Amino acid sequence: MGIETALIAGAVASGGAAYLDRKSQKDAVKSAQRQKEASQAFIEKQIAQARSDIFKLFPSAQESRKQGLQAGLDLYKQAYPAMMNTFQQGNVGAQQALITGLPQIQNAILGNQVDLSGLKPVSLQQPQGLALPQALPQSINELGLGNVQ
Amino acid sequence: MYSNQDIQNWFAQNPNVPVEQVAQIMRQNNVTPGQVAQATGRDVNEVTNLYNNALGIKTSGLASSLNTLQQGGQQAAQMIGQTQGQVADIYKQGLQQLAPYSQTGTQANQLQAALSGSLGPEAQKAAFQNITNAPGVEFAQKEAERALLRNASATGGLGGGNVLRDLSQLAAGTFLQNYNTQFGQIGEVANRGYGAATTGAGLQGQLGQVQAGLGQFAAGIPLQTAGAQSGMQFQAGRDIGSAIQGTTSSLANLIQQQGAGMTDITGSATNNIAALYQNAMNGDASAKEQLAAMLGNLSTSNASMVGNQPIIPSQPSNLLGTLGQVAGGLGGLAAGIGYGNTNTPANPTASPATSSVYGPYNTGYGLYGS
Numbered sequence: 071m072g073i074e075t076a077l078i079a080g081a082v083a084s085g086g087a088a089y090l091d092r093k094s095q096k097d098a099v100k101s102a103q104r105q106k107e108a109s110q111a112f113i114e115k116q117i118a119q120a121r122s123d124i125f126k127l128f129p130s131a132q133e134s135r136k137q138g139l140q141a142g143l144d145l146y147k148q149a150y151p152a153m154m155n156t157f158q159q160g161n162v163g164a165q166q167a168l169i170t171g172l173p174q175i176q177n178a179i180l181g182n183q184v185d186l187s188g189l190k191p192v193s194l195q196q197p198q199g200l201a202l203p204q205a206l207p208q209s210i211n212e213l214g215l216g217n218v219q
Numbered sequence: 220m221y222s223n224q225d226i227q228n229w230f231a232q233n234p235n236v237p238v239e240q241v242a243q244i245m246r247q248n249n250v251t252p253g254q255v256a257q258a259t260g261r262d263v264n265e266v267t268n269l270y271n272n273a274l275g276i277k278t279s280g281l282a283s284s285l286n287t288l289q290q291g292g293q294q295a296a297q298m299i300g301q302t303q304g305q306v307a308d309i310y311k312q313g314l315q316q317l318a319p320y321s322q323t324g325t326q327a328n329q330l331q332a333a334l335s336g337s338l339g340p341e342a343q344k345a346a347f348q349n350i351t352n353a354p355g356v357e358f359a360q361k362e363a364e365r366a367l368l369r370n371a372s373a374t375g376g377l378g379g380g381n382v383l384r385d386l387s388q389l390a391a392g393t394f395l396q397n398y399n400t401q402f403g404q405i406g407e408v409a410n411r412g413y414g415a416a417t418t419g420a421g422l423q424g425q426l427g428q429v430q431a432g433l434g435q436f437a438a439g440i441p442l443q444t445a446g447a448q449s450g451m452q453f454q455a456g457r458d459i460g461s462a463i464q465g466t467t468s469s470l471a472n473l474i475q476q477q478g479a480g481m482t483d484i485t486g487s488a489t490n491n492i493a494a495l496y497q498n499a500m501n502g503d504a505s506a507k508e509q510l511a512a513m514l515g516n517l518s519t520s521n522a523s524m525v526g527n528q529p530i531i532p533s534q535p536s537n538l539l540g541t542l543g544q545v546a547g548g549l550g551g552l553a554a555g556i557g558y559g560n561t562n563t564p565a566n567p568t569a570s571p572a573t574s575s576v577y578g579p580y581n582t583g584y585g586l587y588g589s
Contacts, residue, residue: 102531110525117521121514128510132503139499146492153484161477168466168473175462179455181280 141203152197159194167192220297221250226258242273253294281455285448292444299437303430310426317415317422324412327405334402347398356397363393 170188177184221229236244245255252270256263267287270276277283332338333346350356367389371382 099532102529106528106531110528113521113524117517120517124510124513124517128506131506135499135502135506139495142495143492146488146495150484150488153488154481157480157484158477161473161480165470165473168469172462172466175466176459178280179458179462181277181282181284183277 145203148200149197152200156194156197163192163194220300221248221254222301223254223258226250226255230259238269239273242270245270246274251290251294251297253290254297257298281451284451288444288447288451292440295440296437299433299440303433303437306429306433307426310422310429313422314419317419320415321412321419324409324415327408327412331402331405331409334398334405350398350401351394353397353401356394356401359397360390360393363389 167189174184174186174188176182244250245252252266253263255261255270256266259266268278271278276286329338330346330349333342334350336343364386367382367385371385
């Protein structure tokens with residue numbers, strides 16, 4: 071009688087344990103599934119954040135390059151006529167000096183009255199309309215990092 | 220034209236006249252600095268400089284050179300004229316000194332010719348009459364007669380025929396003697412006059428030669444002046460042409476340099492702008508490449524991380540096993556009851572994935588750790 075009781079008890083215990091084990095296993099799987107989903111969501115969120123940051127900063131970088139190029143082109147647009155004008159001023163001034171001096175050379179040779187008042191130093195005009203940039207383009211100072219979250 | 224003496228007298232009479240006024244007076248009277256220098260013994264360059272400065276005359280250039288040249292030519296012509304006058308005066312003085320001899324010689328020659336009868340009987344008669352009436356002949360005749368009469372008186376034959384014959388012979392002899400003497404003396408005078416005339420002719424010949432030389436020299440001055448003037452004008456023209464050529468060449472060089480310089484500026488600007496464009500495009504392309512790489516890396520990383528997620532087993536699928544275990548338990552129960560079955564219940568094996576609920580992904584991060 072004692073043996074049977076023990077067997078019965080063992081059988082009952084064995085069946086109960088199996089049931090409990092299965093339940094525990096099921097709970098663990100559910101927990102792991104939730105963590106996996108959470109982790110994947112975190113990864114996707116970070117990836118999305120990174121892509122968002124990239125797409126946010128890329129136009130800014132493009133804009134910086136564009137502004138730099140445009141600033142350079144604008145500078146050239148102003149500097150080119152100024153360079154041409156200054157160069158031509160010097161060259162034409164030299165020509166004018168020669169043309170002014172020639173009649174006086176002739177007067178000196180002929181013994182006529184020599185007028186040297188036309189020979190005087192010439193200060194060339196400063197380039198007009200050339201606005202040199204005083205600061206860097208705005209986009210270089212503001213990279214937009216403050217908007218990255 | 221003023222002489223040196225005139226100029227000296229003027230300065231002596233006007234000792235304190237300012238230089239400017241002297242220069243004005245010189246110009247008004249066509250007196251050159253050379254004349255003043257010659258008259259006063261001062262250096263011609265010094266006088267010329269004072270004159271030019273006082274009148275504000277330029278001393279350089281073609282006009283001044285031509286003016287100086289013309290003044291020099293005029294002064295040279297004046298000096299030659301003066302020299303011609305002085306030479307003529309000297310020769311004139313010499314000829315004047317010879318003139319009396321020449322004139323008396325001419326008269327003597329004329330008288331001698333008349334006495335010789337070359338000029339006709341009338342002229343000869345007149346010439347003889349002149350000799351007869353000559354005071355010297357008359358004096359000699361009277362002295363000879365007086366001597367004859369004195370001798371005759373002393374000898375007592377004063378009124379005789381011999382005396383008359385002697386007187387007649389004396390008169391003829393005396394006349395003839397005087398005639399010969401006179402003729403010879405007239406010949407000497409004529410010869411002397413001939414010599415003077417010859418000398419005078421020689422002097423006039425010399426004067427002619429000197430005047431011809433001076434005239435030739437003076438005539439050469441305008442030619443030389445014109446030649447020098449022409450040379451100066453030609454040189455001036457050449458110098459002006461050279462100056463024009465130099466100026467034109469310099470202008471051409473400047474214009475060429477302007478073109479080259481503007482081309483350089485344009486080329487440099489074009490190159491720089493092209494470099495700007497190229498750098499911008501390169502930067503743009505590089506940024507896009509980096510963006511693509513970053514996005515690719517993100518995707519790869521994302522896939523990798525997702526792929527590295529641990530495999531989670533599905534819900535326990537060995538339901539049969541569990542049932543078996545339960546059945547085993549029930550079998551044991553039956554064995555225990557009736558048949559004494561002693562089989563050991565199956566030991567359920569836990570999934571490796573469920574070995575640890577705290578680190579199912581082996582991440583080791585705190586977020587997933589304990």
